[in-house]
Amino acid sequence: MTTRYRLEETTPGPQWDAFVEASPNGTIFSLSAYLAAVRQPSRLYWCLNGNERRAAVAVTESADGSCAVLHDFVIHNGILFAPPANKQNRSTVLSERFEIAVDVAAALSRRYARVELALSPQVADIRPFLWHNYGRDDAPHYAAEVRYTAYASLEGFAQAAAPEDVPLFPEISYSRRQEVRKALKTGVRTTEDATPEDLSAFYALTMGRQGITVEAERLDELRDLAAAVLAGGFGRLFATRTPEGELAAMALFGMDSKRAYYLFGAGDPHLRNTPCGTAVLWDAFGELARAGMTEVDLEGVNSPRRGWFKLSFGADILPYYQLVKDGPEPPSAEA
Known part of the structure; x- marks a missing residue:
């Protein structure tokens, strides 16, 4: 040939x-x-x-x-x-x-x-x-x-005054809607003041709760990658705190000309029953939409636990x- x-x-x-x-x-x-x-x-x-x-x-x-x-x-x-x-x-x-x-x-x-x-x-x-x-x-x-991965539309997030104004909101699961409302009602706050070191430490805790030990070298690589995308201006690290100010959940997103990507998420296992794990993504979606992003790749739904959580945000599955x-x-x- x-x-x-x-x-x-x-x-x-x-x-x-x-x-x-x-x-x-x-x-x-x-x-x-x-x-x-x-x-x-x-x-x-x-x-x-x-x-x-x-x-x-x-x-x-x-x-x-x-x-x-x-x-x-x-x-x-x-x-x-x-x-x-x-x-x-x-x-x-x-x-x-x-x-x-x-x-x-x-x-x-x-x-x-x-x-x-x-x-x-x-x-x-x-x-x-x-x-x-x-x-x-x-x-x-x-x-x-x-x-498989999953894409969530960010349509309407930038202009929404309330969750109900977002077209995606009725498509997310009932428990996810309840968590979004609870976060707003109780004063959960999402900011961008956490560090790559915080993310790496929380990631180790999150994996540990699932019985997975992450090698120190891989945690260092995660920290350095987070630092690189933040320093390069194509990443954002969101952190959600309880009403009492405790750091509870984090999510790192990368961005290119087409969409945002949910690169890493992690949380404090002791605070997993708070709405912070939901709020960190929902609030991030709004900030990413206001920055011009139109969709987010939730990056992989290839295990039962992660697949269930990500798809509860009303995303579309793509092979x-x-x-x-x-x-x-x-x-x-x-x-």
């Missing part, structure tokens, strides 16, 4: 970030500053047709660079398509993106012994990956796992794909 598109390694910076922001499936998780704050090597590629950039590819790598691997804090990566060119209709766009994905699947398989990708929900067609080395038993294949290719290409396929 003739290869029309080729990968060319590039570097992070303004040109890369402009492409990510313009891409219909680009996300915060491929921005230069975000990847720089993650303690995992990353590699960036242009996908070129001649000299024209028709897509980009972002991966995180193993320490020796032999594998493209997933990272817990990089929720989406892989292919980032360019916006449609002038005069491209829907059929042409879909055809071009299919061809791009065919060549990207092959190029990554040649470069890495193992490939792990987590595509954004906007990449719906994974046939080029599933059909890589189609019909061959002597060559590796990509396998797909369906994952996305994690892809894994395990094993090198046979010598005849290597470029």
